[in-house]
Amino acid sequence: MCTRILWTGKDKSGKFHSICGRNMDWGIDMGEKLWVFPAGLKRKSDVKGKPVEWVSKYGSIATIVYDQATSDGMNEKGLGVHANWLAKSFYGERDESKPGLDCNRALQYFLDNFATVKEVVEYFKNNQDMQLVETKITKGKFEVPIECHLAIEDAQGESLIVEYLNKNDDDDTKPRVLEVKIYYSGDLPELYLKYCNNLDIPSEKKEEYKANYLKAYNVLTNNPTFKKQLENLKNYKYFISDDHLNLPGDTDASSRFVRGAYYLINLPEPTNQREAIAQVLSVMRSTAQPFRKPKPDSNALYASSTRWRTVAACTEKLYMYESSVNPTLIWLDANKLDFKEGSGVRVFDLTKHETVIGEVSEKLTPAEDLFGKNLSE
Numbered sequence: 001m002c003t004r005i006l007w008t009g010k011d012k013s014g015k016f017h018s019i020c021g022r023n024m025d026w027g028i029d030m031g032e033k034l035w036v037f038p039a040g041l042k043r044k045s046d047v048k049g050k051p052v053e054w055v056s057k058y059g060s061i062a063t064i065v066y067d068q069a070t071s072d073g074m075n076e077k078g079l080g081v082h083a084n085w086l087a088k089s090f091y092g093e094r095d096e097s098k099p100g101l102d103c104n105r106a107l108q109y110f111l112d113n114f115a116t117v118k119e120v121v122e123y124f125k126n127n128q129d130m131q132l133v134e135t136k137i138t139k140g141k142f143e144v145p146i147e148c149h150l151a152i153e154d155a156q157g158e159s160l161i162v163e164y165l166n167k168n169d170d171d172d173t174k175p176r177v178l179e180v181k182i183y184y185s186g187d188l189p190e191l192y193l194k195y196c197n198n199l200d201i202p203s204e205k206k207e208e209y210k211a212n213y214l215k216a217y218n219v220l221t222n223n224p225t226f227k228k229q230l231e232n233l234k235n236y237k238y239f240i241s242d243d244h245l246n247l248p249g250d251t252d253a254s255s256r257f258v259r260g261a262y263y264l265i266n267l268p269e270p271t272n273q274r275e276a277i278a279q280v281l282s283v284m285r286s287t288a289q290p291f292r293k294p295k296p297d298s299n300a301l302y303a304s305s306t307r308w309r310t311v312a313a314c315t316e317k318l319y320m321y322e323s324s325v326n327p328t329l330i331w332l333d334a335n336k337l338d339f340k341e342g343s344g345v346r347v348f349d350l351t352k353h354e355t356v357i358g359e360v361s362e363k364l365t366p367a368e369d370l371f372g373k374n375l376s377e
Contacts, residue, residue, distance in 0.1 A: 001025045001085035001304050003256050003287045005263075006218035007280050008157035011270045018157040018314040019276055021284040022072055022082045027302025028142065030065040034321060034332065034348040036364055037062065040341025043112065043371050045105055047133045049096020056112035059339020061319045061332050063310060067370060068137050069104040069146065070111070072310050074319045076339045077115035078155030080312035081107045085222050089147035090166040091134050092178030100133040103146035105371055110152060117158035121184050124162070128180075132164055151220045155314040159185040159218050161226050183226055185217060212239050216261040222253035229257045238262060251289045260287045273316055281322075284309050288324070323350065328357040336361050345369045 003023040010016050024030070038059045045051040062073035074080045083106075094100065101109055114120050136145050149163040161183040168174035216233055220226065233239040236258050237246060247262055248255035263283040270276035288306035295303070311320040317334035332348075336359075346364035356363065 001222040001253065002082075002220075003260055003284065004082050004084060004151045004220040005260050005280065005283050005287070006151075006153050006157075006159050007264060007267060007276070007283075008218070009269070009276075011272050011276055013272065015273070016157070016315060017270075017273060017276045018078070018153060018155055019280045020080050020082070020151075020153050020312045020314065021280040021309060022151075022312075023284050023288050023306045023309045024071065025289050025304045026307050027304050028139070030071075030307060031067065031139070032063050032065050032071075032308060032350055033067070034319075034350060034360075035062045035064050035367070035370070036060075036332070036337055036339075036346040036348075037108075037112075037369070038339050038341060038343040038345070041112070041345075041369055041372065043105070043108075043369075045099075045101045045109075045133070046135070047100035047102050048094065050099050052099045052101045052109065052130065054109065054113060058112060058115065059334075059337065059343075060108070060111040061334060061337075062108060062111060063321065064370060066137050066139055069135075070107040073107060073111050074312040074314065074317070074334070075111045075115075076317070076334050076337075078312075078314035078317055078334075079111065079114055079116065079120075080153045080314050081110050082151045082220075083107055083146075083148040084151060084220050085147060086149040086163065086225070087147055087223050088166070088169060088225055089149065089164050090169070090176060090178060091132050091164050092176075094133055095131065098129045098131050099127075100131045102133050103135045103148065104137075106132060107150070108371060110150075115154070116156065117152055117154045117160045117184070118186065120152055120160055121182065121186070124180065124182055149220070149226065153218075153312075153314060155317075157185075157314075161217075161220055163226060165225060181226070183217065212261075212265045215265050219257055219260045219264060221257045221260070224254070229254060233258065233261060236262075238265065256287045256289075263287070273313065277311055277313060277318075277320070280311055281309075284311075291324075321350070323354075326354040328355065330356055330358060330360050332361055333359055 006020045041056040044053045058075045060075035062070045152160040163181040167177040167179035291305045320331040347367040
């Protein structure tokens with residue numbers, strides 16, 4: 001369904017980069033648009049009971065699908081957010097006495113309020129009563145609940161994966177219990193020790209495999225859960241033993257995870273920012289799903305394929321978009337945008353600019369805030 005890859009490192013001049021690529025895999029057109037939101041917007045989640053209310057602290061660039069949900073984006077501080085499909089998602093029963101944040105606005109909430117991954121981690125630690133509330137996206141007769149895990153990165157190169165899961169998913173006899181799993185790059189040394197426990201790794205290979213495994217924390221696809229994807233890496237070369245399996249060639253989420261991790265660890269040192277972005281794009285194109293029809297034994301009306309991809313160059317504050325249907329690269333330079341309070345909401349309708357290429361900030365048009373009014377009002 002989707003693939004996210006975060007590359008962090010220095011180019012040959014010594015300049016540090018944090019660059020994240022993301023493929024959006026979906027079965028039908030998503031009507032995506034690029035939105036620019038300023039600081040100072042009053043917002044409220046669309047849930048039953050007690051909503052989360054906030055005023056945007058930071059301006060942001062967001063890719064919004066169906067004019068309903070933020071699926072991807074980057075704010076003026078270089079915080080990038082991405083939602084990847086996860087059918088195992090479980091948000092728990094709604095307690096209307098607790099603050100609820102609907103899935104449509106979840107990514108926008110993080111873009112609006114946080115500058116770094118560490119701030120997001122602290123938020124989750126200190127706001128455990130906040131509930132993420134399942135919502136649906138619709139287009140005509142097409143209706144599907146949002147079931148996603150989240151990937152977040154920042155300009156400093158830190159990374160975070162968040163999953164909402166049923167703690168007892170492997171045992172149908174037990175009641176469903178919500179468990180929020182947090183995978184923070186700042187915890188990696190401790191996690192690696194647990195990973196290597198009881199594994200027979202040659203001493204001369206330990207540092208190489210350690211570096212490879214830690215970089216795999218910057219990869220995210222879809223089912224199964226992130227933990228199981230990491231466990232699956234033990235079956236392949238370059239992560240535990242050179243005697244294990246070669247790279248898988250299909251487009252299943254587990255295979256894309258392995259290939260994405262492998263391509264990531266083998267990227268060379270780039271000459272400059274342009275080359276670094278090109279290298280990340282090369283990985284995203286190599287993990288894309290081609291256009292295809294549904295499997296013969298499937299009841300699905302559509303087969304998931306890569307509709308579009310984005311690149312968030314978090315350190316440089318560039319947000320790039322490339323369509324699989326109209327493969328021209330466009331971008332917004334956050335350094336050129338006015339995010340001050342009162343500067344207004346702006347939009348770039350990707351469905352109406354199929355041949356545009358390059359930086360498009362001058363082609364933005366004024367618009368009303370999509371999230372300024374709830375659907376239930």
